[in-house]
Amino acid sequence: MIAPAATVVLEAQNLIKDYGASRVVHGVSLQLFRGETLGLVGESGSGKSTVARMLLRLIEPTSGSLTFYPSESSASLNLLQLPSRDMRRLRRKLAIVFQDPYAALNPRMTVRQILSEPFAIHRENPQQGVDARLAELLAEVGLDSSALIRYPHEFSGGQRQRINIARAIALRPEVLVLDEPVSALDVSVGAQVINLIRDLQRRYGLTCLFISHSMPLVRYLCDRVAVMQHGRIVETGSWQQVCENPVEAYTQQLLAATPEMAVSLK
Numbered sequence: 001m002i003a004p005a006a007t008v009v010l011e012a013q014n015l016i017k018d019y020g021a022s023r024v025v026h027g028v029s030l031q032l033f034r035g036e037t038l039g040l041v042g043e044s045g046s047g048k049s050t051v052a053r054m055l056l057r058l059i060e061p062t063s064g065s066l067t068f069y070p071s072e073s074s075a076s077l078n079l080l081q082l083p084s085r086d087m088r089r090l091r092r093k094l095a096i097v098f099q100d101p102y103a104a105l106n107p108r109m110t111v112r113q114i115l116s117e118p119f120a121i122h123r124e125n126p127q128q129g130v131d132a133r134l135a136e137l138l139a140e141v142g143l144d145s146s147a148l149i150r151y152p153h154e155f156s157g158g159q160r161q162r163i164n165i166a167r168a169i170a171l172r173p174e175v176l177v178l179d180e181p182v183s184a185l186d187v188s189v190g191a192q193v194i195n196l197i198r199d200l201q202r203r204y205g206l207t208c209l210f211i212s213h214s215m216p217l218v219r220y221l222c223d224r225v226a227v228m229q230h231g232r233i234v235e236t237g238s239w240q241q242v243c244e245n246p247v248e249a250y251t252q253q254l255l256a257a258t259p260e261m262a263v264s265l266k
């Protein structure tokens, strides 16, 4: 039997981002295939977050193209030409979890309010009722439904990142971007969140872009790796390809970074 060709969900071509006279992303092209997790690695300041935000059009690229291939339609969408109303509607398909679990949650909102927001914004009524769906979501990320009436400050960093993940997956996105989701957490807490992400990948066959400066984490979670340096992707391939053919000393340097979390992973 011939394996079906991998289908592309999101494709970026030659994305460039300038801030004034300085170019921080120099023509990044990448493809994200359905069901895969692509790791985007690189040292701090190499442009990973800028690329992630451009992929979801949270910031506008200076130039380049961005194409989304929704699962329910054979027509592709040119994201950079999409009217803002259509882009807002499409946001439910493209979710992101940021590095800082504290900044991402409104301190004045209860967890029920935080997790209901995506349903309200996109006018979606879960079949089983909102509260039942929110309890289910919390269970999916390893939290008890008693969390619903509590506020963000009542939770630890790891628990807050679980709430961020619950909000990101609430409407079953087609693409989930995780931008250094455990960099702000202690190693052991971070390892638990990494294991949660892996469980979700397996359960839902999520398509993920996982951003990290830690090669061991990328090795653990990702099917393919893209290495960024100074605003460019300098290498793309399987973990093995990237390790066998490291660009200069750069990939080796990343490989040596933060190996300690690897031992806490199950």
Ligand SMILES: Nc1ncnc2c1ncn2[C@@H]1O[C@H](COP(=O)(O)OP(=O)(O)O)[C@@H](O)[C@H]1O
Pocket (backbone or CB within 6 Å): 019, 024, 042, 043, 044, 045, 046, 047, 048, 049, 050, 051
């Ligand atoms: N809003 C901005 N204005 C000017 N420069 C920025 C802005 N955002 C990011 N940069 C610069 O772009 C480069 C890449 O940043 P970033 O994408 O955050 O890197 P990474 O996520 O890999 O650490 C850095 O040099 C950063 O200072």
Ligand SMILES: [Mg+2]
Pocket (backbone or CB within 6 Å): 048, 049, 050, 179, 180
């Ligand atoms: Mg970043």
